[in-house]
Amino acid sequence: MNLEYYISKKIFSNNKGFSKPIVNIAILGISLGIAVMILTLAIVSGFQKEIREKVISFGSHIQITSYDNNDSYEGSPINREQTFLSELSKNQGIRHIQCFATKAGIIKTKTELQGVVVKGIGSDFDWDFFKKNIISGTPLTISDGAKSDKILISKYQSEKLKLNLNDTIIVYFIQNQQQRARRFSICGIYETGLGEMFDQIYVMADIAHIQKLNGWDAGSIAGFEIIINDYKKIDEVTEFVNETIGYDFLARSIKEVNRPIFSWLDAQDINAVVVISLMALVSAINMISALLVLILERTNMIGILKALGMSNWGVRKIFLYNSSFLILKGMIMGNIAGLAFCLLQKQFHLVSLDEATYYLSSIPIHLNILHVLFLNITTFTLCMISLILPSYIITYISPIKAMKFA
Numbered sequence: 001m002n003l004e005y006y007i008s009k010k011i012f013s014n015n016k017g018f019s020k021p022i023v024n025i026a027i028l029g030i031s032l033g034i035a036v037m038i039l040t041l042a043i044v045s046g047f048q049k050e051i052r053e054k055v056i057s058f059g060s061h062i063q064i065t066s067y068d069n070n071d072s073y074e075g076s077p078i079n080r081e082q083t084f085l086s087e088l089s090k091n092q093g094i095r096h097i098q099c100f101a102t103k104a105g106i107i108k109t110k111t112e113l114q115g116v117v118v119k120g121i122g123s124d125f126d127w128d129f130f131k132k133n134i135i136s137g138t139p140l141t142i143s144d145g146a147k148s149d150k151i152l153i154s155k156y157q158s159e160k161l162k163l164n165l166n167d168t169i170i171v172y173f174i175q176n177q178q179q180r181a182r183r184f185s186i187c188g189i190y191e192t193g194l195g196e197m198f199d200q201i202y203v204m205a206d207i208a209h210i211q212k213l214n215g216w217d218a219g220s221i222a223g224f225e226i227i228i229n230d231y232k233k234i235d236e237v238t239e240f241v242n243e244t245i246g247y248d249f250l251a252r253s254i255k256e257v258n259r260p261i262f263s264w265l266d267a268q269d270i271n272a273v274v275v276i277s278l279m280a281l282v283s284a285i286n287m288i289s290a291l292l293v294l295i296l297e298r299t300n301m302i303g304i305l306k307a308l309g310m311s312n313w314g315v316r317k318i319f320l321y322n323s324s325f326l327i328l329k330g331m332i333m334g335n336i337a338g339l340a341f342c343l344l345q346k347q348f349h350l351v352s353l354d355e356a357t358y359y360l361s362s363i364p365i366h367l368n369i370l371h372v373l374f375l376n377i378t379t380f381t382l383c384m385i386s387l388i389l390p391s392y393i394i395t396y397i398s399p400i401k402a403m404k405f406a
Contacts, residue, residue, distance in 0.1 A: 008321035026290035034334025046364030057129035060225035120207030137188030151184035303402025
């Protein structure tokens with residue numbers, strides 16, 4: 001049997017001296033640290049995932065437009081039939097390609113006026129991402145044969161303009177300095193929570209209306225939207241698309257199109273690193289304090305073990321083993337607390353948020369088991385490494401003085 005391990009277990013199971021409150025505080029500190037670290041990772045990952053999916057659901061992962069498009073809502077048209085489409089479809093990272101067009105307009109009711117951007121979509125639009133944003137009604141049903149007069153508006157627009165499902169609205173457009181109007185019937189209402197980016201601005205309708213207003217034929221569109229399989233490869237796929245489409249076109253990822261929101265999301269990683277680092281530091285300091293108190297309390301025992309011939313390293317191992325038990329106990333408690341709160345928040349949305357500020361109605365949770373495992377392994381390793389140097393104090397304890405001190 002490993003003598004050092006056996007002695008350390010005895011110390012751990014029979015800790016009734018004056019060090020017990022301090023050790024319990026250290027365990028509690030590690031528990032809170034681990035719980036906070038798990039929550040930080042889960043919440044930051046949740047924010048990034050939820051908001052990223054909201055943005056992508058409206059604009060896809062990658063957009064292809066004419067190279068001279070100057071970020072206006074009414075860019076130069078391009079032909080729907082492009083030779084590069086077959087090449088793009090062969091890429092395993094690309095899941096779907098769809099066409100789109102946009103045009104600025106004004107919705108006018110008897111009492112209100114609202115400027116909007118009509119996003120025209122075709123029968124090839126992939127509703128998988130966007131469907132979960134529809135809170136009432138149904139998605140647009142578009143066919144290549146007949147033009148649909150249905151329109152999808154946001155909850156913000158419906159409340160401001162006092163509109164409901166199946167209401168008829170008139171959208172006014174300016175084309176060649178002339179006012180033109182189109183009548184639509186509301187088939188659905190969506191809500192993304194991204195008010196200034198989407199909900200206050202966009203409505204969705206059949207692309208055929210925009211083509212007719214702009215004097216385009218059925219083969220002309222504003223651009224293509226590309227949906228990919230793995231967001232982590234978005235930069236790689238965007239580079240491939242730009243290399244494939246040639247110099248007359250420009251491909252931009254959703255991170256470039258909506259740079260402010262994605263820069264804000266990236267900044268959350270820095271916040272998470274700061275919080276986790278501070279929690280790990282506090283946990284290490286707590287354990288160093290607990291170790292020094294344990295050594296002080298067991299000075300007599302250290303002297304006896306040395307007098308019996310145990311090496312300094314052997315005595316140090318006893319206290320390092322004991323510290324590892326304390327760390328593991330704190331980590332188990334912290335994992336239970338952190339994971340329990342995450343599961344409760346994910347299921348019951350206990351903590352709500354101001355959607356106007358945070359784009360979400362409640363704190364989002366996204367748990368990744370690999371992240372949790374990495375967090376635990378890293379915390380345990382850092383705490384143990386931080387204890388090696390303080391344990392050197394044992395080498396300066398004289399057996400004679402230690403027993404005399406007792």
